Amino acid sequence: MYPEPRHVGLINWIGLWTLYAKEVQRFVKVAGQTVLAPIITTLLFLAIFKLALGEGRLPVGGVPFDVFLAPGLVMMAVTQNAFANSSSAILISKIQGNIVDVLMPPLSPLELLVAFVGASVTRGLAVAVCVTVAMMPFVDLPFWSLGWAFLFALLASTMMGLIGVLTGLWADKFDHMAFITNFVVTPLAFLSGTFYSIDRLPEFAQGIAFVNPFFYAIDGFRHAITGQGDVSLVLGAAVLGVIDLVLAVWALHLFRRGYNLKA
Secondary structure, three states, X not given: OOOOOOOOOOOOHHHHHHHHHHHHHHHHOOHXXXXXXXXXXXXXXXXXXXXXXXXXXXXXXOEOHHHHHXXXXXXXXXXXXXXXXXXXXXXXXXXHOOOHHHHOOOOOHHHHHHHHHHHHHHHHHHHHXXXXXXXXXXXXXXXXXXXXXXHHHHHHHHHHHHHHHHHHHHOOOHHHHHHHHHHHHHHHHHOOOOOOOHHHOOHHHHHHHOOOHHHHHHHHHXXXXXXXXXXXXXXXXXXXXXXXXXHHHHHHHHHHHOOOXXX
């Protein structure tokens, strides 16, 4: 007797969970690289700025500089790690030739996208929590709204997970992924108000900052932690939500086409 075929249904929950769990386990197994390293890097940034500026550092927007700086550093670590998770997952599978193991099971393009991005969001949120906790002995964070902080960490992780998916689909070698990391992700993160308030920029530079999606992620998260921001929380969340939706539709379209996945 042959076993009866399994009826998947509208959504393949088992397959979706399995791929998501696989991607989560992939970064958990190397937690020293994926979680501990961002903690150390962020604390080093914090220490360097505190030592460099000393006691003469001025408040920013009425907030002590180290309190202003800390949320930006947290969000920078979140965005970089969420991006790295999905981009490396797809690219490594393509290079090693085992991407077929993901494409052959009865998983729809939407399920593939949700699993990859979901794992990126999990890594991003894990990094956000761990880095924030690691900073607390050194910085007196007021935690103005944990709900808004979680929302912005979620939206930013989703955005970077989707950008990582798009990068992984496009890239054919590690040099391609490094190009996006070094010339897109890192510059946008550094020029988004991580280390300064945009009201100190010239007017034309402020206009440029407002079209940088990383600005809304960092400013929103900082606003939620400190109670001070350059734009409203609702506007920042709405901008990130629209960006996430556009990126999701784009990535879903590429998955449906099998873009750069099938010979």
